[in-house]
Amino acid sequence: EAEVAQSPRYKITEKSQAVAFWCDPISGHATLYWYRQILGQGPELLVQFQDESVVDDSQLPKDRFSAERLKGVDSTLKIQPAELGDSAMYLCASSNNPGDGELFFGEGSRLTVL
Amino acid sequence: DQQVKQNSPSLSVQEGRISILNCDYTNSMFDYFLWYKKYPAEGPTFLISISSIKDKNEDGRFTVFLNKSAKHLSLHIVPSQPGDSAVYFCAASGDSGAGSYQLTFGKGTKLSVIP
Numbered sequence: 001e002a003e004v005a006q007s008p009r010y011k012i013t014e015k016s017q018a019v020a021f022w023c024d025p026i027s028g029h030a031t032l033y034w035y036r037q038i039l040g041q042g043p044e045l046l047v048q049f050q051d052e053s054v055v056d057d058s059q060l061p062k063d064r065f066s067a068e069r070l071k072g073v074d075s076t077l078k079i080q081p082a083e084l085g086d087s088a089m090y091l092c093a094s095s096n097n098p099g100d101g102e103l104f105f106g107e108g109s110r111l112t113v114l
Numbered sequence: 115d116q117q118v119k120q121n122s123p124s125l126s127v128q129e130g131r132i133s134i135l136n137c138d139y140t141n142s143m144f145d146y147f148l149w150y151k152k153y154p155a156e157g158p159t160f161l162i163s164i165s166s167i168k169d170k171n172e173d174g175r176f177t178v179f180l181n182k183s184a185k186h187l188s189l190h191i192v193p194s195q196p197g198d199s200a201v202y203f204c205a206a207s208g209d210s211g212a213g214s215y216q217l218t219f220g221k222g223t224k225l226s227v228i229p
Contacts, residue, residue, distance in 0.1 A: 004157070033216075033217075040221070041221055041222075042118075042120075042203055042205075042219030042220050042221045042222055043158065043203070043217075043219045044219070045216055045217070045218075048214060048216060055214045056214050056216065091157055091158070093157075098207075098214075098215035098216075099145070099146075099207075099215050100146055100163065100207070101145075101146040101147075101148050101163060101205065101206075101207030101215065101217055102148065102160050102163065103160070103217060104160070105150075105157030105158050105159065106157050107155070107156055107157050108155075108156070108157050110155075
């Protein structure tokens with residue numbers, strides 16, 4: 001069964017360091033999302049790609065966060081410098097039909113900033 | 115401003131009984147409503163959805179009801195099983211502009227099914 005792959009599963013870093021997360025969506029899925037889930041909250045959208053283009057990054061803190069999907073397949077989310085408040089689960093999801101709302105999520109990358 | 119609200123952080127139900135999870139929304143432009151299930155240390159998985167043109171959708175033990183006038187939906191699980199214990203997220207989808215469809219999630223309800 002096709003899955004969304006994410007790495008690393010867990011990352012512990014000190015504040016002011018740089019971190020990067022990688023996502024490989026389900027093959028053929030043109031739409032890719034990065035969500036952030038803080039403990040006790042629902043996932044919140046950070047950025048949405050359609051192929052290699054950013055569709056929506058209005059909720060991405062652009063002073064420290066960046067995201068790219070250069071070839072329209074896998075994607076990288078970077079944080080530099082990391083802050084204590086960035087501790088969260090970073091979820092990648094993909095879809096072949098965003099209109100029906102069904103997204104396929106990866107297992108997530110748990111970030112802890114010390 | 116929270117557009118999708120799940121006002122019950124947790125729910126405990128006896129095995130075999132019905133579980134009812136509730137969700138309210140504020141944005142009239144939402145087209146689809148979905149429920150996702152999440153186990154610890156895993157990503158959310160799609161459970162069931164309903165289009166805004168319907169008022170009920172059923173899939174096995176899971177039924178979602180939509181009341182558009184009240185901007186309210188609910189998920190019924192009958193009968194509840196211990197394996198249903200998880201966090202359930204209500205989500206809504208709509209065009210946020212230029213064909214950009216996104217999911218807006220509630221905060222989740224933790225369901226515990228007691229054997």
